[in-house]
Each structure stands twice: as C-alpha cells, then as structure tokens.
Amino acid sequence: MTAVHTSSFPTSTVLGYPRIGPRRELKRALESYWDGRSTREDLHGVGSGLREESWRRLDALGLGASPSNTFSYYDQVLDTAMLLGAVPQRYRGRSVEDTYFAMARGAEGIAPLRMTKWFDTNYHYIVPEIGADTVFALTGDKPLAEVRQARELGFETRPVLVGPVTFLLLSQAAPGSPAGFVPLDRLADVLGVYEELLGALAAEGVDWVQLDEPALVADRTDAELAAVRTAYERLGSLTERPSLFVASYFGDLGDALPILAGTPVEAIGVDLVHGALAYGGPANGGSVDGGPANGGSVDGGPANGGSVDGGPANGGSVDGGPANGGPANGGSVDGGSVDGGSGDFSTLDVLAGKIVVAGVISGRDVWRTDTERALATLLAVRDRVDNVVVSTSCSLLHVPYDADLETDLDPALRRRLAFAEQKVAEVVELAGLLASTPRGGAAPSVRPTPALPVGGSPATATATATVTATAPVEGSSASVMPAAGPPKPAPGEGTPVLAAPVEAGAAREGRSPYAVRAAAQAEHLRLPLLPVTTIGSFPQTAELRAARAATVTGELDEAQYEHRVRAEIERVIALQERLGLDVLVHGEPERNDMVQYFAEHLDGFAVTRHGWVQSYGSRCTRPPILHGDVRRPAPITVRWARYAQSLTGMPVKGMLTGPVTIVAWSFVRDDLPLRDVTFQVADAIRAEVQDLEAAGISIIQVDEPALRELMPLRRESQDAYLEWAVDAYRRATSGAGDRTQIHTHLCYSDADQILAAIDALDADVTSIESARSHARILGEPAVGDFGRGLGPGVYDIHSPRVPAAEEVEELLRTALRALPADRVWVNPDCGLKTRTYGEVEAALANVVTAARRLRKTA
Numbered sequence: 018m019t020a021v022h023t024s025s026f027p028t029s030t031v032l033g034y035p036r037i038g039p040r041r042e043l044k045r046a047l048e049s050y051w052d053g054r055s056t057r058e059d060l061h062g063v064g065s066g067l068r069e070e071s072w073r074r075l076d077a078l079g080l081g082a083s084p085s086n087t088f089s090y091y092d093q094v095l096d097t098a099m100l101l102g103a104v105p106q107r108y109r110g111r112s113v114e115d116t117y118f119a120m121a122r123g124a125e126g127i128a129p130l131r132m133t134k135w136f137d138t139n140y141h142y143i144v145p146e147i148g149a150d151t152v153f154a155l156t157g158d159k160p161l162a163e164v165r166q167a168r169e170l171g172f173e174t175r176p177v178l179v180g181p182v183t184f185l186l187l188s189q190a191a192p193g194s195p196a197g198f199v200p201l202d203r204l205a206d207v208l209g210v211y212e213e214l215l216g217a218l219a220a221e222g223v224d225w226v227q228l229d230e231p232a233l234v235a236d237r238t239d240a241e242l243a244a245v246r247t248a249y250e251r252l253g254s255l256t257e258r259p260s261l262f263v264a265s266y267f268g269d270l271g272d273a274l275p276i277l278a279g280t281p282v283e284a285i286g287v288d289l290v291h292g293a294l295a296y297g298g299p300a301n302g303g304s305v306d307g308g309p310a311n312g313g314s315v316d317g318g319p320a321n322g323g324s325v326d327g328g329p330a331n332g333g334s335v336d337g338g339p340a341n342g343g344p345a346n347g348g349s350v351d352g353g354s355v356d357g358g359s360g361d362f363s364t365l366d367v368l369a370g371k372i373v374v375a376g377v378i379s380g381r382d383v384w385r386t387d388t389e390r391a392l393a394t395l396l397a398v399r400d401r402v403d404n405v406v407v408s409t410s411c412s413l414l415h416v417p418y419d420a421d422l423e424t425d426l427d428p429a430l431r432r433r434l435a436f437a438e439q440k441v442a443e444v445v446e447l448a449g450l451l452a453s454t455p456r457g458g459a460a461p462s463v464r465p466t467p468a469l470p471v472g473g474s475p476a477t478a479t480a481t482a483t484v485t486a487t488a489p490v491e492g493s494s495a496s497v498m499p500a501a502g503p504p505k506p507a508p509g510e511g512t513p514v515l516a517a518p519v520e521a522g523a524a525r526e527g528r529s530p531y532a533v534r535a536a537a538q539a540e541h542l543r544l545p546l547l548p549v550t551t552i553g554s555f556p557q558t559a560e561l562r563a564a565r566a567a568t569v570t571g572e573l574d575e576a577q578y579e580h581r582v583r584a585e586i587e588r589v590i591a592l593q594e595r596l597g598l599d600v601l602v603h604g605e606p607e608r609n610d611m612v613q614y615f616a617e618h619l620d621g622f623a624v625t626r627h628g629w630v631q632s633y634g635s636r637c638t639r640p641p642i643l644h645g646d647v648r649r650p651a652p653i654t655v656r657w658a659r660y661a662q663s664l665t666g667m668p669v670k671g672m673l674t675g676p677v678t679i680v681a682w683s684f685v686r687d688d689l690p691l692r693d694v695t696f697q698v699a700d701a702i703r704a705e706v707q708d709l710e711a712a713g714i715s716i717i718q719v720d721e722p723a724l725r726e727l728m729p730l731r732r733e734s735q736d737a738y739l740e741w742a743v744d745a746y747r748r749a750t751s752g753a754g755d756r757t758q759i760h761t762h763l764c765y766s767d768a769d770q771i772l773a774a775i776d777a778l779d780a781d782v783t784s785i786e787s788a789r790s791h792a793r794i795l796g797e798p799a800v801g802d803f804g805r806g807l808g809p810g811v812y813d814i815h816s817p818r819v820p821a822a823e824e825v826e827e828l829l830r831t832a833l834r835a836l837p838a839d840r841v842w843v844n845p846d847c848g849l850k851t852r853t854y855g856e857v858e859a860a861l862a863n864v865v866t867a868a869r870r871l872r873k874t875a
C-alpha cells in the first residue's frame with residue numbers, strides 16, 4: 018500500500034448537495050432549537066437524518082462518489098473557522114453549539130460575525146476574523162464524523178473542505194490587526210492544521226478529499242497565486258494523506274490553472290458552464306411562451322405567503338437588505354452570446370496527467386442540460402487529458418431539491434426543469450454515455466432534451482419587447498390574486514411588437530439633463546431642504562402574513578384581503594403624516610416579496626411551491642422562474658399607489674423593483690443573453706412607471722439592491738456588465754417626464770465600489786445603506802462627485818436599536834460635509850419590513866427631529 022491513498026476516482030460525482038431538507042426540516046429544527054423548544058439532541062437527530070437521506074438518495078440515483086461534510090448547521094465557512102479553531106475571544110467560554118451560533122447570530126450583547134454574499138450567488142457566508150495572533154488548532158471532528166456516519170450506512174464518501182487559500186481570502190483581518198496585515202499572511206499556520214486533518218483522514222482510510230477553492234476564479238495577485246502554489250505543494254508532499262481533489266467553480270481558473278497543475282494534487286475540478294471554458298448554450302431551442310400555467314402561477318405557498326421564508330432575522334449582520342430574496346443567478350452576465358466560452362479547451366492541456374473533474378451540469382440554474390452538447394464537451398476534454406469525471410459545475414446547494422414536486426407547473430415548463438435530483442440523474446447519465454464512447458469513436462446518439470413549444474414570435478430569440486404603455490386599469494386585472502389574472506392575448510393579438518435589442522447607450526436617452534429635471538421637480542414638488550422619506554416597506558405584521566396565507570387557503574376572499582391591505586395603507590399614511598415625513602410611501606403591505614410580487618403579475622414567470630434554496634442559516638428563498646418572454650398584461654401597482662395618494666396631500670412614492678434585481682433574484686431562462694432578458698423586464702417596468710405617472714404619482718422609486726450582486730467576478734467583464742445593467746435601469750425609468758422624480762435604492766454594503774455606475778443610473782435621488790457601516794461611504798472621495806440627490810441611510814434597520822436624534826444629526830452633519838445641502842435626503846438604510854411598529858415609530862420620530870433641527874442651520 019502506498020502512503021498516499023490513490024484509489025481511482027469514480028466516473029461521476031457532484032460537488033455538494035442541498036442540506037436544508039426537502040421540506041426545510043433543518044430550518045424548522047434550527048429555529049425550534051434557537052427558541053428553546055427542542056434540545057441539542059433533537060437538532061443533531063435531524064441533521065443526522067438529513068445526511069443519511071441525502072447519501073441514500075445520491076446512491077439510489079446511481080452516483081459514483083458522494084461528498085460528505087457538505088452538511089452544515091449554518092454555513093460551511095463558519096464550520097471551517099470552527100474546525101481550525103479560529104474563534105475570536107469574545108465568542109469563547111460557551112458550549113460548542115453556543116459558540117458556533119453566537120458567531121453566526123450573536124449572543125447576549127455580542128454582535129455576530131459579519132455575513133456577506135458567497136461570490137456572485139445569493140448564498141451568504143459568515144466572514145471569519147483572523148488576526149496576527151489567532152491560534153489555529155484542529156478542533157472537533159466534523160469531517161471525520163460524517164465519513165464515519167456514511168460508512169456505517171455502507172457509503173464511502175469524499176469529505177469536502179473549504180480550501181486553505183479560499184478560507185483565508187474570504188476572511189477579514191481581526192479588529193486591531195497591524196497595518197498591512199491580511200489573513201493570507203497566516204497561510205503557513207493554517208496549513209499546519211490542514212496537514213493534521215489530512216493525516217487523520219488518511220488514518221481513517223479516506224481515499225479522497227475535496228478542497229474547494231472558488232476564490233481562484235476571480236482575479237488574484239501574484240502573491241495570492243504564490244500562496245496557491247505553496248499551499249498545494251505543501252499539502253501534496255505529505256507522505257500520509259488521501260488523494261487531493263481541488264475544486265474550482267463559478268468561473269475559470271485562469272492563471273491559477275497552470276499553478277495548480279504544477280502541484281502534486283491528483284484531481285482538479287473545472288467549471289465548464291461559467292467563465293472562459295463555458296460550453297454554454299441553452300438546454301432548449303427556444304422559449305416557452307405563455308404556457309397555461311402563467312395566469313395561475315400562484316403556488317399556494319407556505320403559511321407566511323412569502324418567497325422569503327419568515328425565519329428569525331439574523332442577529333443583524335446581513336450585508337444587504339432585510340430578507341433579500343433570490344437565487345444564485347445562473348445566467349451568464351456577460352450580456353453577450355449565451356455561448357460564453359470559446360469551446361477551446363487547450364488551456365486544459367496542462368492537466369494531462371491529472372484527473373479532471375468536469376463540471377458540465379450547471380449547479381446554479383434550474384434547467385435541464387443539453388446532453389448532446391455536454392457530451393461533446395466531455396469528449397473534447399477527454400481528448401486532451403487522460404481521465405475525466407462527470408460532475409456539476411458547483412455544489413447543488415444553489416438549487417431546490419426536486420422539480421418533480423412542482424406538480425402545479427405547466428407540464429411543458431416542468432419538463433425543462435432540473436433541480437438537484439434531476440441534475441444528479443443527468444450527471445449519472447452523462448457518465449454512462451462518456452464511458453460507452455470509445456476514445457476516438459463517434460458519440461452515441463443521445464435522447465434529445467425535451468423540445469419546447471415555442472410560442473409568441475419566432476423573433477424572440479434575439480429580440481426584446483418594445484414598450485407598450487397600457488392605460489391604467491383600475492381594480493381590474495391587476496389583481497393581488499393571480500389566479501384571477503387576465504387572459505393571455507393570443508399570439509399576434511395585443512402582443513407587444515418585438516423589436517431588436519437596444520443599441521448600447523440608446524437606452525440612456527430620454528430625459529432632460531439632471532439640472533433641468535431638478536429645477537422642474539423643485540418647482541413641482543416644493544420639498545423642504547433635507548426631505549425625510551423611507552425606503553418603501555413598513556413592518557409586515559403577523560396579521561398581514563396570516564391574511565395572505567388565508568387568501569391562499571380560501572379562508573379570506575379577494576375583497577376581504579383587499580380591505581385589509583387598504584386598511585394597512587391608511588394606517589401607514591396616517592402614521593407618516595403624524596410623524597412629519599415629507600415624502601410618503603404606501604408601505605408595500607400587498608407584497609410578499611419585492612421580486613416574487615412582480616413575478617406573479619408578469620407573464621413569463623412561474624412561481625414554485627417547494628423550490629426553496631438556502632440563503633443563509635435557516636433562511637431560504639423561493640426564487641421565481643423566468644422562463645418565457647416577459648410581458649406586463651396589466652398595471653401592477655398603480656391602484657395601490659393611487660389609493661395611497663388619494664389619502665394625503667403629501668407626495669406618495671410609487672414603488673417598483675428594478676429589472677436587474679428582478680433577474681438577479683430569479684432563475685432566468687438560459688436561451689437568451691441575460692442582458693436581453695433584463696431588457697424585457699425593463700420594458701415591463703417602464704410601462705408601469707409611465708402608468709404611475711399618468712395616475713398622478715409624482716415620485717417613483719425603482720429599487721436596484723442587486724445591482725452589485727450580479728457583477729462578474731473577473732474585472733475584465735465588469736465594465737460591460739455595468740454598462741448594460743445601467744442601460745436596463747435607464748430603459749425602465751427614462752419614460753418618465755422631467756417633472757417626475759425618479760428615486761432608486763441600493764443597500765448592498767459595497768455600494769461605494771460602484772458609485773460611478775450608480776450615478777450613471779441617472780436617478781434623481783438615490784438612497785443607500787450608510788448608518789450600518791458608520792457612514793463609511795461618506796468618507797469616499799467619489800461621493801463628492803456624485804451628481805444627483807443622495808440619501809445616505811441614517812437609521813440601521815438591521816438592528817432593533819432605535820437611534821437617538823443626536824446620532825442621526827451627527828450622521829447628517831457628516832453627509833453635509835460631503836455633499837451640497839440641497840442634494841441630501843434623509844432616510845433609513847433600507848425597508849422597514851423586518852422591524853416592529855414600535856421601533857419604527859420611535860426611530861422615524863428621531864429622524865424627523867434631527868432633520869428639522871439641521872434644516873435651520875444647513
């Protein structure tokens with residue numbers, strides 16, 4: 018026996034599997050444990066049952082090699098920090114569970130660790146804190162315990178670990194670290210723990226270990242690339258270790274590929290769906306358009322009625338909005354052809370002597386794979402390297418469990434769908450096809466991917482819909498009850514004419530220059546200096562959620578539900594008048610979620626019943642599926658806005674979700690470039706903007722909190738993305754007249770990195786997160802160049818804390834130092850839906866007090 022365990026790699030695998038449970042069992046178990054309603058043993062029982070169920074399922078589906086240690090009670094990066102002993106002092110002195118959940122969610126008086134998005138997905142990970150003196154030590158035996166559990170069930174598994182380089186690159190320097198310190202400086206010490214762990218796994222008889230290094234698909238400095246070499250030369254030279262499989266995903270390895278290839282690791286995983294090596298291409302030849310399920314896409318969802326499930330909010334550390342919905346968008350964001358890649362696999366030649374784990378099945382979308390093209394890709398790769406294993410492009414964590422559960426969906430759409438279960442079956446099928454094709458032989462004929470009934474115009478493959486401003490239809494088809502939705506126009510009848518995609522830049526025309534608009538709006542709106550407003554939503558009360566759920570079960574009819582929503586709008590308007598806000602909102606009581614609500618009212622979207630995807634911890638979202646041409650059959654928000662405006666003499670903002678955010682938080686068709694799909698959505702929103710304006714709404718906010726999220730990981734693609742994303746936004750908003758004030762809102766904490774693009778959105782007023790990050794954004798020199806109205810948040814809505822008027826005043830003073838007074842707006846960081854009325858009333862009262870005091874002096 019050699020010291021290095023070198024058993025061959027089975028022919029098929031997946032990089033990871035969902036873990037929240039097909040019925041969100043883990044979510045429920047966690048929340049009950051956190052509430053003290055169940056014991057640690059209960060929780061562990063559920064975890065162990067879910068792991069067992071997954072291994073049994075993967076085995077039954079015929080998968081060659083199953084991963085282990087992909088289960089987590091909260092997050093795999095947090096698990097890794099625990100495993101390495103990287104627990105900041107303030108969380109210590111508790112039981113293992115309490116320490117773990119304190120880092121994730123906070124504890125009495127202690128804030129949790131920061132949480133942020135996992136690459137360009139909507140999964141959030143916990144950011145470890147690493148200092149110059151962090152003591153690393155192998156802690157606990159989670160990977161070993163999972164291997165043992167699987168073995169007792171008769172399964173040999175491959176433990177998955179976050180790789181040492183990615184772990185350190187995703188960590189942040191502990192507060193008080195010496196200047197210039199970066200966590201990667203601690204690589205040598207961290208590697209010591211990985212060595213010990215690999216030794217322990219080898220002693221356990223483990224043949225393969227998977228080390229995930231997705232950080233290598235972004236641009237990396239020479240020092241970082243050198244760290245990759247150091248890490249894998251050192252781990253590879255261990256005498257007593259399992260074989261090493263380094264997995265990369267969410268893009269191509271670029272410069273890291275030859276470096277990894279030069280180290281002694283035995284297998285390297287490459288993403289053949291996203292990035293330079295993408296073989297791309299749709300699973301289907303066309304778009305399903307307007308299946309019968311469309312008008313009735315309400316799914317009778319869960320009790321809370323929302324697409325973001327109502328789990329307890331994280332202790333307050335999410336970067337981004339409260340309960341931001343949305344999946345890992347699987348689409349290529351390059352905006353260009355759907356075929357992202359060149360089909361040229363010559364860069365893989367350096368892997369000739371390695372096992373190549375070929376990620377040909379997308380782990381980030383919900384579409385069936387074009388088996389023929391995937392097989393052709395696998396054959397092309399096999400021509401260059403000795404050994405090819407069929408796999409997913411990334412962990413299946415980012416997709417729901419089982420498309421077969423979606424029995425309410427249009428069968429034509431359902432046949433196109435592949436969730437985790439179906440994707441595993443595709444992996445197995447492709448591995449069989451690959452094995453049965455001799456080298457140099459012709460590809461076997463492949464069962465074709467189900468064809469689509471192609472509806473609408475044949476031009477849809479390259480076209481985007483032009484704007485058709487529909488006259489407002491009060492109270493008719495824009496129902497909150499999609500089951501009563503409008504009939505679909507027959508093709509060619511009332512169908513928008515499809516036009517060629519807009520030329521780059523063309524969408525930017527439309528409105529007068531900002532200065533002209535600003536003057537027209539000042540004249541029309543007559544707002545005070547430092548106008549106070551909110552971001553849109555008011556607290557979503559338990560009664561509202563219950564009412565929504567009751568409409569689904571039929572206990573509440575449409576008229577009764579309408580009545581409750583109207584009553585809520587009345588209360589929110591009265592409250593804002595009493596508090597003295599200057600620009601009011603209707604509070605969004607009719608919305609379950611800022612994306613799903615629009616998806617339910619637009620053609621081209623479907624909503625699932627069980628399609629939950631983990632967003633963070635126990636939180637899941639149920640992203641809508643954008644599968645056909647997007648059209649707005651009738652106005653969506655107009656009657657609510659008009660009703661709210663009828664109650665007050667103050668201006669009420671119309672409230673819409675922007676096109677980029679709608680696609681970012683949906684699973685998007687893959688037969689058109691994401692850019693074109695986004696423009697279709699933009700056209701629907703544009704029509705809504707024009708209808709709001711025609712209904713007498715003088716301020717319209719179009720939110721784009723996900724603008725930053727879709728940003729490509731590689732710098733070279735970022736400008737092109739921002740260009741079309743900005744164009745889509747402008748297309749959505751530029752139909753408004755000069756007198757109508759367009760607002761936008763972004764709450765991603767990295768807004769400072771894309772300030773120029775935000776300015777290019779050309780919204781008259783932009784509200785951004787700022788209070789939570791202590792006005793960091795106002796310290797950015799770029800803020801001074803911002804050319805339009807700006808509302809840096811003065812109230813951190815992620816926390817139950819009520820800010821004092823003096824605090825708000827201080828933040829406003831900071832804003833007034835950075836910006837001219839007539840451009841400063843006063844608003845919270847984000848929507849108020851996760852807060853209580855008690856908190857909101859007290860906080861907004863202080864915000865108004867602060868603004869009024871400063872108005873006198875500014």
Ligand code: GLN
Nearest residue numbers: 338552553554720722848
């Ligand atoms: N208008 C939305 C709200 O207030 C914006 C939410 C968000 O930015 N995530 O809830």
Ligand code: ZN
Nearest residue numbers: 338764847848
């Ligand atoms: Zn927000």
